[in-house]
Amino acid sequence: MTIYALSSAPGRAGIAVIRISGRASRKTLYALCNGRLPAPRVSSFRRLRHPTSREMLDEAMVLWLPGPANFTGEDMAELYVHGGRAVVTAVMNALADVGLRLAEPGEFTRRAFGNGKLDLTEAEGLADLINADTEIQRRQALAQHSGAMRARYEKWRRTLLKAMAYVEASLDFSDEADIADGAFKEAVPEARLLAAELERALADGRRGEILREGISVAIVGEPNVGKSSLLNALAGREAAIVYDEPGTTRDVIEVSLDLDGYPFVLRDTAGIREAASPVEQEGVRRALAAAEAADVVLAMVDGSCGDAGALPAEGEAGGTPSGEGIAAAVTSSSGVKLIVVNKVDLAPPPAPGSFGPEAIYISAKTCLGLDALKAALVRFASESYGSGEAPTITRVRHRQEIGRARAALVAFLDGAEAGEAPELAAEHLREAADALGRLTGRLDVEDVLGQIFGEFCVGK
Ligand SMILES: Nc1nc2c(c(=O)[nH]1)N(C=O)[C@@H](CNc1ccc(C(=O)N[C@@H](CCC(=O)O)C(=O)O)cc1)CN2
Ligand SMILES: Nc1nc2c(ncn2[C@@H]2O[C@H](COP(=O)(O)OP(=O)(O)OP(=O)(O)O)[C@@H](O)[C@H]2O)c(=O)[nH]1
Numbered sequence: 001m002t003i004y005a006l007s008s009a010p011g012r013a014g015i016a017v018i019r020i021s022g023r024a025s026r027k028t029l030y031a032l033c034n035g036r037l038p039a040p041r042v043s044s045f046r047r048l049r050h051p052t053s054r055e056m057l058d059e060a061m062v063l064w065l066p067g068p069a070n071f072t073g074e075d076m077a078e079l080y081v082h083g084g085r086a087v088v089t090a091v092m093n094a095l096a097d098v099g100l101r102l103a104e105p106g107e108f109t110r111r112a113f114g115n116g117k118l119d120l121t122e123a124e125g126l127a128d129l130i131n132a133d134t135e136i137q138r139r140q141a142l143a144q145h146s147g148a149m150r151a152r153y154e155k156w157r158r159t160l161l162k163a164m165a166y167v168e169a170s171l172d173f174s175d176e177a178d179i180a181d182g183a184f185k186e187a188v189p190e191a192r193l194l195a196a197e198l199e200r201a202l203a204d205g206r207r208g209e210i211l212r213e214g215i216s217v218a219i220v221g222e223p224n225v226g227k228s229s230l231l232n233a234l235a236g237r238e239a240a241i242v243y244d245e246p247g248t249t250r251d252v253i254e255v256s257l258d259l260d261g262y263p264f265v266l267r268d269t270a271g272i273r274e275a276a277s278p279v280e281q282e283g284v285r286r287a288l289a290a291a292e293a294a295d296v297v298l299a300m301v302d303g304s305c306g307d308a309g310a311l312p313a314e315g316e317a318g319g320t321p322s323g324e325g326i327a328a329a330v331t332s333s334s335g336v337k338l339i340v341v342n343k344v345d346l347a348p349p350p351a352p353g354s355f356g357p358e359a360i361y362i363s364a365k366t367c368l369g370l371d372a373l374k375a376a377l378v379r380f381a382s383e384s385y386g387s388g389e390a391p392t393i394t395r396v397r398h399r400q401e402i403g404r405a406r407a408a409l410v411a412f413l414d415g416a417e418a419g420e421a422p423e424l425a426a427e428h429l430r431e432a433a434d435a436l437g438r439l440t441g442r443l444d445v446e447d448v449l450g451q452i453f454g455e456f457c458v459g460k
């Protein structure tokens, strides 16, 4: 069935792009253009008319993109119309009137996948490209969309197929023990190398997934130290309520930040203390959970009261109940910890080093030291997560399949050591190859398709 959709963002715009894909594209465009089908792949000006009522719909630029050398591989057309809501509605209604169907989310890309234009990792890269908010996310998504992972996973799969061929050969020559043994032995080092490579790929510190989702930064500390003020200063807007009374923030407040192309999700949290009210207690619970899940914990202290006791040194018992709470929040997180000393605009300035050598001194009020804090976050991001260009695992789905492939390889290697029958050995290798096949979509993956393509917006 021929489908259509608004491929540009919904709402009023200068120009809107309506895309058509399927067998009826040619006939539909021909009718809309009053019998003047444009030359292939050349942008042309046309008056669009309703195919049956002949009413004029708009003046437009149109593209005729015959398959298979286009995005979906089917015949396609694109209409660049004036981006008014009524214009878009009128043109889309005309398409429905001649029997075309509105596309489902991701349906164009799904058809492209079905026609072998891209594999699943490239389709996922395309979804990520559309969702990329920062430069690093763009680079990572584009690398994946351009086949960086496909190449890596297909190389692994070819290695596996080679190992499988050796095992098959040993089965074929089972009545000639020497040949059978020799062939089987060839498969073992291949499998061992590949297992090590998968292991390395899995031990990536989740950098691809973290860059895709945004680096999670939690601001924690005692009440009133200036956590919400810092969030607002970094966000450049009054996202959180700031008030000179401890216990102001209760909910976790999230702000997305782009620092030098790195995506951060900053979370302001309730001040940690033995809260009296149940609402504040829940806030403290959420603060602790945010800290635990964070990649970076900014442990904030008030530098103006000359009291470092709120952040007891590691291993040392906290001086106050809230100090213990903060120590627990900081140590429960597997993320990196940075001590942020706030309110340095208030006299007297703390003695240098009194909060540890790594502490960052800021004033959320005057913005003093914020550049140093941002620089520290960016340095941490680039050292820990790279620049998004090396092929990495970007989704749990990939991690699961690579994990399955590795487990099957380990089972093969263990079996080989224990003298397992070659028939069983072949089965382990097949399992590993199947996992990699699901990764790229070579294999029956009907169940994952809906999930992957459903993530897209309509029109993609
Ligand atoms: N107007 C417009 N802009 C667009 C797209 C589109 O569909 N329409 N894209 C879509 O999302 C992206 C570009 N992606 C494209 C991918 C493949 C082909 C294509 O024609 N492929 C052919 C020939 C390739 C070649 O010449 O090397 C092929 O695969 O056979 C075109 C666009 C971004 N910009
Ligand atoms: N002088 C000065 N005052 C600050 C600074 N940062 C925050 N404040 C003030 O400290 C008070 C508390 O600030 P908040 O940002 O609400 O503190 P918080 O840590 O979010 O407090 P809770 O939400 O209660 O945990 C407000 O009156 C702020 O104006 C600073 O750098 N210098």
Ligand SMILES: [Mg+2]
Pocket: 227, 228, 229, 240, 241, 242, 248, 249, 268, 269, 270, 271
């Ligand atoms: Mg607050």
